[in-house]
Amino acid sequence: MQIAIALFPKVTVLDAIGPYQIFAAVPGAEVVVCAAQRGRLGDAGGRMHFDVDHTFDDVPRPDVVVIPGGNITRRMAREGDPIVDWIRSVHEHTTYTTSVCTGALLLGAAGLLRGLRATTHWVAYDELRKYGAEPTEQRVVFQDRIVTGAGVSAGIDLALEVVAKLTRPEIAQSAQLLLEYDPQPPYDTGSPSKAPKHIMDTMDGLIASWQ
Numbered sequence: 001m002q003i004a005i006a007l008f009p010k011v012t013v014l015d016a017i018g019p020y021q022i023f024a025a026v027p028g029a030e031v032v033v034c035a036a037q038r039g040r041l042g043d044a045g046g047r048m049h050f051d052v053d054h055t056f057d058d059v060p061r062p063d064v065v066v067i068p069g070g071n072i073t074r075r076m077a078r079e080g081d082p083i084v085d086w087i088r089s090v091h092e093h094t095t096y097t098t099s100v101c102t103g104a105l106l107l108g109a110a111g112l113l114r115g116l117r118a119t120t121h122w123v124a125y126d127e128l129r130k131y132g133a134e135p136t137e138q139r140v141v142f143q144d145r146i147v148t149g150a151g152v153s154a155g156i157d158l159a160l161e162v163v164a165k166l167t168r169p170e171i172a173q174s175a176q177l178l179l180e181y182d183p184q185p186p187y188d189t190g191s192p193s194k195a196p197k198h199i200m201d202t203m204d205g206l207i208a209s210w211q
Contacts, residue, residue, distance in 0.1 A: 069101030
């Protein structure tokens with residue numbers, strides 16, 4: 001079972017690393033990190049870098065695809081970044097094509113979400129609608145072979161659910177235990193429906209900068 005995690009410059013790191021840690025704990029799974037080009041690739045803040053050994057052309061038939069997000073995905077989706085063509089091509093053969101956070105916009109640009117329920121980071125719901133999807137605040141959404149995860153940390157939940165379906169729940173539970181993934185957040189403000197208005201108001205400037 002080959003699991004391909006796609007990267008691109010200015011990626012949001014946890015979108016990719018969260019699922020990677022889960023999938024890497026699955027016996028027999030081959031996790032491949034790939035990008036449009038080999039070489040050094042930086043995250044959104046320019047402070048963390050990856051050495052990528054595989055191009056998209058090297059990974060033509062993965063069983064599972066994980067597309068992370070980042071502020072830059074809006075522009076990538078609009079301009080037809082090479083990752084969009086790769087998503088469209090590999091989706092023909094995948095068992096699951098997945099996205100985390102605004103990676104859903106890239107699935108949308110590839111034409112995979114039209115008429116489907118899907119999720120993404122809450123700041124990108126309106127952008128997601130432009131690709132014909134019906135946004136939902138649900139943390140992980142399965143629509144046949146397409147699986148979308150909400151913002152950033154939801155990638156861990158997505159990976160656990162995908163592993164359970166690909167193997168069996170006990171494997172996913174073992175991976176969860178290995179990572180000691182036992183969320184106990186100090187605040188209950190992790191989604192727009194839970195955050196108080198004054199907290200949402202502080203996000204206005206940040207949201208505007210992401211458009």
